[in-house]
Amino acid sequence: MIFLLDHLPSFSLITLTGLAGLSLSTVSTLLGNRRAILLAQALAGSAFMVHYMLLGATTGMLMAVLGFVQLAVACQDRRPRWMSVLFGATVPAALLVAAATWQGPMSALSATGFVLQTVGRWQPSVTAMRLFFLAATVMGAGHNILAGSAFGLCSDTLAISGYLLSLWRGQAARGGVRGTVAAA
Numbered sequence: 001m002i003f004l005l006d007h008l009p010s011f012s013l014i015t016l017t018g019l020a021g022l023s024l025s026t027v028s029t030l031l032g033n034r035r036a037i038l039l040a041q042a043l044a045g046s047a048f049m050v051h052y053m054l055l056g057a058t059t060g061m062l063m064a065v066l067g068f069v070q071l072a073v074a075c076q077d078r079r080p081r082w083m084s085v086l087f088g089a090t091v092p093a094a095l096l097v098a099a100a101t102w103q104g105p106m107s108a109l110s111a112t113g114f115v116l117q118t119v120g121r122w123q124p125s126v127t128a129m130r131l132f133f134l135a136a137t138v139m140g141a142g143h144n145i146l147a148g149s150a151f152g153l154c155s156d157t158l159a160i161s162g163y164l165l166s167l168w169r170g171q172a173a174r175g176g177v178r179g180t181v182a183a184a
Contacts, residue, residue, distance in 0.1 A: 014054045021047035022155050029133075029162025034126050035075060041121075042071040059101040063114060066090040066097070074121040091118055106146045113139035127170055134163040 024044035031037045045068045052060035073079060073087040091114075098111040113136040120132030137159045144152030 014051060017047045017051035017054065018151060021045075021051055022151070022158070025155060026158045026162055029130075029159050030166055032126065032166075034124070034129065037126065037129065038071050038075045038121065042068060042075065045071060059097060059110075062097045063094060063110070066094050067114070067117065070118060070121050087118075087122070091115060094118075106143050109139045109143040109146070113137070113143065127167065130163050130167050130170075134160065134167070137163065 021044045024040050024047060028037050028040035028044060031040060045064050049061055049064040049068065052058075052064055067090075070087055070090050073083045076083060079087075094114045095111055098107045098114075101107065116132050116136035116139060120129045120136060123129045123132060137156050141153060141156035141160070144156055
């Protein structure tokens, strides 16, 4: 298994695309606008597509491609029926990818995370999106623990922290968190 940390000294394209994906996905957790969140995720997904392709990780690359298709549809203000069908078709496609590359619990966690992200991307509410993305990230962390991916766990830790912070800030802004400082 190849870890991103093995490539850091070389600053290869693998390293650069991994760092770009990590940075953009972390930024997406902190944004407040639905469309901005989805666009940042699309940019992160594009970086990860190239990253996984360069690593030879076909499953990761295919899941990133399917996620990118979802994001391209979810970002649209108006969605003709065919776009909704395309969005929905990514779920059975992802399940087929998971089945074709089945690795037991790792594949189950990955597929569950993909489905949760799918539901999150379709939500009109930023708070609902974050809750589904948080749950999806927990599934991804389970996958990365089993896979032994230090880079994946780093990404998951930053994402979980970002989602929790953003959810807390949103709750505080609505006056639902007691004892918060008004300037926070």
